[in-house]
Amino acid sequence: MDTVYLKRILEDEKAIRQRILKNNLSGVIITFISSLVVVPLVLILAYLLINGISSINFDFITQLPKPVGEAGGGIVNAIAGSAIIVFLALVLSVPPAVFGGIYLSEYPDSKLSALVRFSNEILQGTPSIVIGIFAWVLVVVPMGHFSAFSGSVALGIMLIPIVLKATEETLKRIPPELREAAASMGVPYHRVILKVVVPTGLKGIVNGILLGATRISGETAPLLFTAFGSPFMNLHAGKPMSSLPLVIYNYATSPYDEWHKLAWGASLLLILAVFGINMLARIFVSKQGGGTQ
Amino acid sequence: MSIKTEKPLLQLNNLSAYFHDKRILKDVNFSVENSKVVSIMGPSGCGKTTLIRCVNRMHEMSPGGTAAGSILLDGEDLNQLNTITVRRKIGMVFQRPNPFPTMTIYENVIAGYLLNGIKIPKKLSLEIVEDSLSKAALWDEVKDSLNKKGTYLSGGQQQRLCIARALAMNPEILLLDEPTSALDPKATSRIEELVVQLKKNVTILMVTHNIAQAARVSDDTAFMYLGELVEYGSTKEMFTVPKDKRTEEYLTGKFG
């Protein structure tokens, strides 16, 4: 081997300088492109802040809407409505989604798993308006009227694929050694799942649930002909109910300037709520040290 | 101070093990007396792990894993018992330390009780934790941090925690699968001391690749080759005058 030649090309000062330059340049490019991702978010936030901050005050979050022409008023009914509808959607969909995710990670190769996985992917790609129509046929038509519950059914259906996938992915990454450790102490299979596998993956599952909640809390289309909206304070899930995305939609498409303002305020509030839930998810994940290794 | 029993504590009769159609163990026969340390040696892939996983019936949990022949514990056929009973009598420590990451050190020690839903009074659980950690030579190092997560410990400490976890179930037999292969020399020698100590309370089957380690801690040695038990007997004898040529070649480093 010509080691002299090798030494010369490996230690060529000029080539090394060039490599350093290329390295630095690619670093700059990568940083620049990644920061582009942040741009839309920053722009949206800034725009919402500029237009919405003036509407947000104490009345805005504690009062009911006033009729057109009257100044003031708030959207407390929509805030309460959103909280109720999203919470009910979580109650309805988290149990089946988590169990489905557990099933997929435990029996990845079964026929039922293939079917569940396939349906889940289709469901994930289904337009939300179609899911809204489905909830209308399923709940609103038989009940004879719009209701918060039917809205929760629609949002719950949208939530299932998100939570199911998050659960499956989290549980699949749990080291098999932990199951073996438990099994080697005579722990029966169902207890291994409930006491070892699920708790170890809990933060991933909860994170998936919270992110799913933020995802559905901004959905409008599925609520248009389910929860429908209401100008009154309604806490009864069997009746039509307002929600943040619905008031944004209604107010923004109205011809009145004051209502446009309210729509901006509601949008800002919604994004702040999403932001808050995200923070919650982050805090939860960091607090739960350990977890999957 | 080994108790002389009529029957051996553990007896393997024509044990064969399979992964699907592939025969991994071929008619293995040997018996282990109470309070002995037996090391299981042999080249990589010869079936050592499979052998000890048959003893606590974990082998049948692996996809395609089946076994034939019989294993007697105190004269009782393990196949006649349910796996839960078998595994509570026969504890296992794995090659890589695997404490439960969601549990504290304290909870890890009594994990066998917690996970099985066996309720024990607080006082008893404290006793079990202190006793097991002391036996595993870890008590002094962790007694002030019992509420910390088990995964904060070093690798060697985690492995001793896993030993304590197995001991807390008060097993008759402890299976160790290369318990020191992931550890540094200092942690290794602690675990070796520990094995010698534990012998008073529990019979130990230990897979090891380390010939010096087998010589230091084990009374008897089983030497395996391609799924067969080639030689079984007193460690001292086997290491000085091996009967089988393959044993001799392995011990002198010709393969392994």
Ligand SMILES: Nc1ncnc2c1ncn2[C@@H]1O[C@H](COP(=O)(O)OP(=O)(O)OP(=O)(O)O)[C@@H](O)[C@H]1O
């Ligand atoms: N899950 C499995 N499925 C199929 N074959 C397996 C499986 N696990 C092990 N085997 C095969 O069984 C044989 C014995 O494996 P085993 O793990 O018992 O060997 P070992 O003696 O413990 O080896 P090592 O010293 O490398 O740990 C090997 O030939 C291996 O390829």
Ligand SMILES: [Mg+2]
């Ligand atoms: Mg092995």
